[in-house]
Amino acid sequence: MIELIDDSLVFSFPEVHPSATVSIDFQRTLRIPDDDKHYPLPPGLGCFPLRHVDDFAARVPSAWIEHGGVMLPMYQSEAMWINFHAAYDAERYTAYPFAIKIATGKINVVSGRAWSAGLHRRPQQDYVVVPDQPWLDGYGVAKGVIRQFVAMPLGAGYTAEEQISGKAEHGGLQIMAIPMQRAVFEKRFPKQPRSNRLFARSYVLCEADRGMGFAPGGRMKQEIYRDKYALSDWDLEHSSRCFVHIANSMLWRQITGSHPPTTPPTAEEYTRARLPWFLWYDDQNTAIDGSEVLAGMKSVATLGKEKAETPLPENQSVAPEHIVALRRGLSADQVREFKD
Amino acid sequence: MSETFGAYLRKRREELLKQSPDYTVRKLAAKIGIQPSYVSKVERGEVPPPSEATIVRLAEALHEDSDVLLALAGKVSADLRQVILKRPKLFAELIRQLKDAPDHALLRVVREVRDGTW
Numbered sequence: 082m083i084e085l086i087d088d089s090l091v092f093s094f095p096e097v098h099p100s101a102t103v104s105i106d107f108q109r110t111l112r113i114p115d116d117d118k119h120y121p122l123p124p125g126l127g128c129f130p131l132r133h134v135d136d137f138a139a140r141v142p143s144a145w146i147e148h149g150g151v152m153l154p155m156y157q158s159e160a161m162w163i164n165f166h167a168a169y170d171a172e173r174y175t176a177y178p179f180a181i182k183i184a185t186g187k188i189n190v191v192s193g194r195a196w197s198a199g200l201h202r203r204p205q206q207d208y209v210v211v212p213d214q215p216w217l218d219g220y221g222v223a224k225g226v227i228r229q230f231v232a233m234p235l236g237a238g239y240t241a242e243e244q245i246s247g248k249a250e251h252g253g254l255q256i257m258a259i260p261m262q263r264a265v266f267e268k269r270f271p272k273q274p275r276s277n278r279l280f281a282r283s284y285v286l287c288e289a290d291r292g293m294g295f296a297p298g299g300r301m302k303q304e305i306y307r308d309k310y311a312l313s314d315w316d317l318e319h320s321s322r323c324f325v326h327i328a329n330s331m332l333w334r335q336i337t338g339s340h341p342p343t344t345p346p347t348a349e350e351y352t353r354a355r356l357p358w359f360l361w362y363d364d365q366n367t368a369i370d371g372s373e374v375l376a377g378m379k380s381v382a383t384l385g386k387e388k389a390e391t392p393l394p395e396n397q398s399v400a401p402e403h404i405v406a407l408r409r410g411l412s413a414d415q416v417r418e419f420k421d
Numbered sequence: 422m423s424e425t426f427g428a429y430l431r432k433r434r435e436e437l438l439k440q441s442p443d444y445t446v447r448k449l450a451a452k453i454g455i456q457p458s459y460v461s462k463v464e465r466g467e468v469p470p471p472s473e474a475t476i477v478r479l480a481e482a483l484h485e486d487s488d489v490l491l492a493l494a495g496k497v498s499a500d501l502r503q504v505i506l507k508r509p510k511l512f513a514e515l516i517r518q519l520k521d522a523p524d525h526a527l528l529r530v531v532r533e534v535r536d537g538t539w
Contacts, residue, residue: 083534090534135535149537187539251539324539 083321085151088128089166092179092258092321098267100177101260102168103211107131107153107325110218111345112160113229113299115382116398120301121358122218125164126345129153132337134326140336141326142292148253150324154333154341155232155293158381158393162218162230165211173270176212180308180315182257183209183217185230185295186242186250191221191305193245193374196255200315206308206369208259213306213366220297220378221305223371231298231381231393232327239385239392240294244378252294257322265314293327296381298393302360304368347395358401363409426493431464433483444483453478470494 084091086104094101108125131153134145145152155161163183167176180200182189187196192207201207209217219227220241233239235252243249261269330341352358385392438444443452446464450457455475462468470476476494480487491498497505505512519527 082531083536084531085534133532133534147537148539149535151534255539322536323534324537 083323085131085133088131090131090151090256090323090325092323094260094316094319094321097260097316097319098177098263100168100170100173101179101263101266102177103179103181103258103260104166104168105181105256105258106164106166108162108164108216109342109345110160110162111348111351112158112231112393113301113348114396114398115229115231115299115380115393116396118300118398119226120299120348120399121360121401121404122301122303123160123162123348123351123358124356125162127342129155129161129342131325137336145292145326148324148326150326152326152328152333152336154328154330156330156341156344157232157234157293159232159345160218160229160298161232161295162216164216165209165214167212170270172272173266174273175270177266178213178261178310178314179211180208180259180261181211181214182207182259184255186235186240186246186252187255188241188245190217190219190230190241190375191369191372193220193241193372193377195246199317200259200312202308202312205372206305208308209305210308210310213309213363215361217305218301218303220375221369221371222297222300222376222378225302225304225368226371227301227303227305228297228375228378228380229299229301230295232293232329233296233381233392234329235291235294237392238388239296239381241297241375241378242294244296244384245374249291249294252292253327254295254325255322256325257320259315259317259320261310261314262316265310269310269314292332293329295327297375297378298381304361304363304366306363306366307369309366348399349395349397352399352401355403357403357405360404360406361409362406365409426470426490426495427464427466429490429493430479430483433485434464437483449479449482452482470496473499 082093089104089106091104107129109127109129110123113120113123131151134141134150134152138146167179169176184196189207192205219229222228236249328336333341381392382396434444434449446460447457450460473496476490477487480490
C-alpha cells in the first residue's frame, strides 16, 4: 500500500516483511545550467508539497482523477530530484532492498523505453535499486552522467515524452516500487547476533490544465547503479505504483487555493553565495551505461535555440568552487541538504 | 442524558474543589460567564445541558476533554457535525463499521494513495 505522510510517498508491504518499507520524496533544487559542462550535485532545498488528487476532485483535470495518485506544484523550468529512503532492519543490519521503476510521461528515465510492467535488464536495466541508489536527479544519458529533470509544459515539445514518443499524452511522473522477496532478503541478510553488532546507522542521506511534464536539462555527474542481485530476487507479485501529477503554479493555486513554495535560487545566485555543491562516491557499486534513447534527446536549451525560444531564463554557466565530497559509508551524518 | 451530564459535572467540580477553592459554583460560574444558579440547575439536571460554546468553556475550566463533555450532553461539536454532513452516508457507514473495533485498530485508520488507470 502507499500512504502520503509528511509530503513523502511511503510504499509499504507488511504482507511481504515488516521492514519492507521505502519512502520517496521530491526535493526542490536549483536548476543547473544547460550548457556543455558537467555539474556536481545541487542541494536539496526541502520537499515539494504533495496532495491526494482525490481531495481536489472538483478542480483537477479529469484525467488526473482517472490516473489517481498525488500531485505537486512546480514552476516552469524548475528542477527536482527524487530522494529514496528504505526502512532499516535493525536485526539484520541493513535497509530493505527495493527495485524502483521511474518514468516521466510514461517514458522510463533509466532505459528511455515506454512504460511496461515488470523489471528488465536487457537491452538496458530499467530501474534503480534502493538503498544503493540514494537519489536520482535526472535521465541516465551516459555512464555516470544524467540530464536534470526540468519541468516544462506538456505540448510545447520539450518533454522527454514528446521527444521520444512524439505525443503529449501523460505528463507527470510514474513510480513503481518492488520489494525484494522475503525469503531472499532473509537469506542474503541473516539476523546478526547482538554481541557482534556494531553500532551503525543506515546511510540514508538522511496548457494549464494539461499539467506539466519533465524535460532533459543540464548535465550532471551522477551514476545509476547496476542491480547486484538476481532478477528473480524481486517480488513482482507485490509491487505498488503511483502517478505523480505536476501542476504549474497557477494551476496549483486554482486547485488548492494555496501558494506553491517560492522559486528556488538560480545556480548563479547559489554559487556566488559560495554555498556547497556535492559529489557522491560509491566504490561498492558499478554504474550502468546510459540509455542511447535518452542520450538522443535534445536538452531544453538546445531545443529552445532551434525553436528560437528562450525556455530557460538565467541559464548562465557557473563554476562551482565549494564542492563537498560525500562517500558511501564514510559518515552516518552526512546529508546532502544545505546546512549553515 | 442531562442528569448524567449534570452529575458528572458536579462530581468533577467537587473533586477539583478539594484541591482549590476556585471551584465553588460561584467561582466556576464567574469564570465561564454564566449565572451561579444556572450552574446549580445544570448540575442537578433541572435544565437541559447548556450550549456547545458553554460546554467547551466548562470543559476548559474543569480540565476535561470538550468532546467527552459534549458527548455526555448528547451533542456533537460543530466541526465534527460539518465533517459528517459533508458526506453523511459515507461517515455513517464508516462509524457503524468501526463501532466494535478495538481502540488500537481505530488508532490506525490508514488512507492509501489511490491508483487509477494509466
